[in-house]
Amino acid sequence: MTPARSTVERFTVQNTQARLRALLPAISLIAVLVPIVIMQPAVMSYFGSSLLLNLAVPIVLATLAQLAIITVNDLDLSIGSFVSLVACIGATLLAKEPWLGVLALVGCVLAYAAVGALIELRQIPSIVVTLGLSFVWSGLAIVLLPSPGGTSPGWLGTAMNYQTPLIAAPIVWSVVIAIIGHVLLMRTSAGVRIRGAGGNPRAMRRFGWSLVRSKATLYGIAGIFGVLSGLSLLGLTTSADANLALRYTLLSIAAVILGGGEFIGGRVSVIGAVLGAITLTLAASFLAFLNISADWQVGMQGAILIIVLSLRVLLQRGERQ
Numbered sequence: 001m002t003p004a005r006s007t008v009e010r011f012t013v014q015n016t017q018a019r020l021r022a023l024l025p026a027i028s029l030i031a032v033l034v035p036i037v038i039m040q041p042a043v044m045s046y047f048g049s050s051l052l053l054n055l056a057v058p059i060v061l062a063t064l065a066q067l068a069i070i071t072v073n074d075l076d077l078s079i080g081s082f083v084s085l086v087a088c089i090g091a092t093l094l095a096k097e098p099w100l101g102v103l104a105l106v107g108c109v110l111a112y113a114a115v116g117a118l119i120e121l122r123q124i125p126s127i128v129v130t131l132g133l134s135f136v137w138s139g140l141a142i143v144l145l146p147s148p149g150g151t152s153p154g155w156l157g158t159a160m161n162y163q164t165p166l167i168a169a170p171i172v173w174s175v176v177i178a179i180i181g182h183v184l185l186m187r188t189s190a191g192v193r194i195r196g197a198g199g200n201p202r203a204m205r206r207f208g209w210s211l212v213r214s215k216a217t218l219y220g221i222a223g224i225f226g227v228l229s230g231l232s233l234l235g236l237t238t239s240a241d242a243n244l245a246l247r248y249t250l251l252s253i254a255a256v257i258l259g260g261g262e263f264i265g266g267r268v269s270v271i272g273a274v275l276g277a278i279t280l281t282l283a284a285s286f287l288a289f290l291n292i293s294a295d296w297q298v299g300m301q302g303a304i305l306i307i308v309l310s311l312r313v314l315l316q317r318g319e320r321q
Contacts, residue, residue, distance in 0.1 A: 086230025116219025
């Protein structure tokens, strides 16, 4: 075998492994979906898919909020508490005094953006700040709604229970969200520029771009997705609770990583993250449908993440060889 041929073959193998690594989110979704379909073919029906993916939209939105933070190499440990707070605001202020509810939600987004600017200005670890914020959000939620209750605004319930033709609404909304998010973050010049804060901050400084502004923008985007997640969750559940979405914190991190995201270098995939969120939602919903304990649901989600990460590591090693 000539050296040139050996180089070509090695390049071909590495290229194939890179493609397989990029396809891992879709492969993991299929791997979870196939056993579900075999055990319960009815899930492929309109009603079945709607039932299994009923909570997919708020989880997808929370995942994209986490993705915005991971894009700048940070981690948000408060997104679950934040989504719960938004749901409480929607079930109380937004339902009774819409103008006050809207102001409160705008204030939440601005607070998120300010936190991003503060983290960059003072060089404070995001984990420390967001962990503290999780207690702040939870405290505010309890003040607004000391016990489960409240009510969803009528327009919100109508929007979240809208039935799309042919394909179940959660699938349609997830696809739309993935496409819009991908185009805005991955295909526009503004998206590329703000992603540079995580991918190559030194280059951004040399070109005169503000890291503080980029980080504040991405944190603000995370706040917007968090607000949308909380409102969509309220529309589906029709009431709120200060602990309604606490599990979304770890679930959103797992979905981003499952979708191909990495903690360094600003390497994220919007479409992959959405696929990861749907995969984890499917796994949990199907186990709940079978009346299996919530502990097993969390364990299944963790097992899926470990398997996919192991495969990704193996493929990355193969690319380097």
